[in-house]
Amino acid sequence: MNATAREAVFIGAAHYRRASYGRNHPLSIPRVSLAFDVIKAYGALSDAEFRVSRAASPHELERFHTRDYIQALKRSEAFGHVRHEDRLRHALGTLENPYFPGVFYTPALAAGGSIQAAEEVLAGRHAFSPAGGMHHAAPDQARGFCYFNDVVLAILTLREAGRRVLYLDLDAHHGDGVEAAFWDDPAVLTVSLHMDTAYAYPFRGGTFAQQGGPEALGSSLNVPLPKGTGDADYLAILRHILAAVRERFAPDAIVLQAGTDALHGDPLGRLELSTAGFLAAVQDVIHMGVPVLVTGGGGYHPLLLARAWTGVWALLSGRELPAALPAAAAAALRAVGWDLDQDEPYYENLFCSRLDYPAGDQTSDWLPALFRRLSGHSLLGQKA
Numbered sequence: 001m002n003a004t005a006r007e008a009v010f011i012g013a014a015h016y017r018r019a020s021y022g023r024n025h026p027l028s029i030p031r032v033s034l035a036f037d038v039i040k041a042y043g044a045l046s047d048a049e050f051r052v053s054r055a056a057s058p059h060e061l062e063r064f065h066t067r068d069y070i071q072a073l074k075r076s077e078a079f080g081h082v083r084h085e086d087r088l089r090h091a092l093g094t095l096e097n098p099y100f101p102g103v104f105y106t107p108a109l110a111a112g113g114s115i116q117a118a119e120e121v122l123a124g125r126h127a128f129s130p131a132g133g134m135h136h137a138a139p140d141q142a143r144g145f146c147y148f149n150d151v152v153l154a155i156l157t158l159r160e161a162g163r164r165v166l167y168l169d170l171d172a173h174h175g176d177g178v179e180a181a182f183w184d185d186p187a188v189l190t191v192s193l194h195m196d197t198a199y200a201y202p203f204r205g206g207t208f209a210q211q212g213g214p215e216a217l218g219s220s221l222n223v224p225l226p227k228g229t230g231d232a233d234y235l236a237i238l239r240h241i242l243a244a245v246r247e248r249f250a251p252d253a254i255v256l257q258a259g260t261d262a263l264h265g266d267p268l269g270r271l272e273l274s275t276a277g278f279l280a281a282v283q284d285v286i287h288m289g290v291p292v293l294v295t296g297g298g299g300y301h302p303l304l305l306a307r308a309w310t311g312v313w314a315l316l317s318g319r320e321l322p323a324a325l326p327a328a329a330a331a332a333l334r335a336v337g338w339d340l341d342q343d344e345p346y347y348e349n350l351f352c353s354r355l356d357y358p359a360g361d362q363t364s365d366w367l368p369a370l371f372r373r374l375s376g377h378s379l380l381g382q383k384a
């Protein structure tokens with residue numbers, strides 16, 4: 001345990017073991033349950049650290065979402081399908097946001113878990129809400145696989161208690177729903193590192209130019225990244241930002257969206273972080289010295305995701321875990337039957353180690369130009 005160690009809690013539920021989203025959806029893979037199984041195989045989660053997630057109440061959901069939208073999800077769940085007018089108005093029952101059994105309850109459970117996590121952070125603990133991180137959801141619409149924006153609801157819980165919040169979004173996609181929600185709140189700084197929306201979802205926004213907010217520091221900082229961005233560039237950018245955030249924004253709580261789709265090998269991501277690089281980013285955030293609420297998020301390679309989130313939990317809870325996967329963890333990963341990338345050179349290592357090949361430490365020739373763009377942001381530019 002080091003100086004930044006605090007108690008940490010893991011928020012989960014047996015419900016996540018049940019398949020959802022339907023068979024052909026990218027989120028139909030095991031995620032929270034698989035990460036839980038790998039963590040348990042390491043013996044790295046005590047009963048005292050585990051909290052059973054509660055579902056958010058309609059009243060809590062209404063702090064961000066419209067009553068009509070909440071009712072549409074409830075109605076869809078009760079009827080077993082989405083009505084035509086709800087599809088049109090709330091973007092439900094589409095390929096992107098499909099109907100599935102539990103289309104209201106499962107997102108409400110994730111939202112409740114992230115609100116609980118915020119309550120733990122208010123008590124001075126770190127908290128991990130791996131079912132959360134649904135950063136695209138809008139007040140009246142589902143977006144990008146996200147139904148309820150648990151992240152916004154968690155940040156609102158922190159704001160109501162007067163906390164000054166850094167939201168850092170490591171997901172490969174722009175955290176647009178959270179950015180929009182806090183655009184005008186100078187006590188919430190949203191920072192998102194993501195695939196440039198010129199080539200990736202949500203195909204708009206997330207550019208350098210957007211600064212937002214009424215205050216001099218701006219409430220939003222975006223870093224669009226080129227395809228293939230790896231550890232060295234990513235960590236150089238993140239450390240530059242975190243140093244400025246520490247000095248000039250000084251948050252007293254951090255919400256970290258830890259989607260794993262920026263990892264090399266993710267089937268929907270085009271960035272190339274190693275698991276060790278991803279975890280170095282998480283470690284840097286924990287070293288900021290304030291309580292951290294980590295949510296899940298994207299991540300479409302179940303094995304990469306479970307390994308990475310095991311590492312996240314180890315960092316949060318102050319454990320040092322060996323890289324070698326215990327036999328029970330390897331068995332849980334094998335049981336998924338994932339074979340999309342079985343011809344890749346790294347595939348067998350996925351079942352042996354929770355870390356992958358060492359990444360290069362060379363930065364790219366585009367990095368200086370990116371730093372120049374960043375210096376135009378009031379948080380990172382010349383001091384007044």
Ligand SMILES: [Zn+2]
Nearest residue numbers: 171172173298
């Ligand atoms: Zn994503």
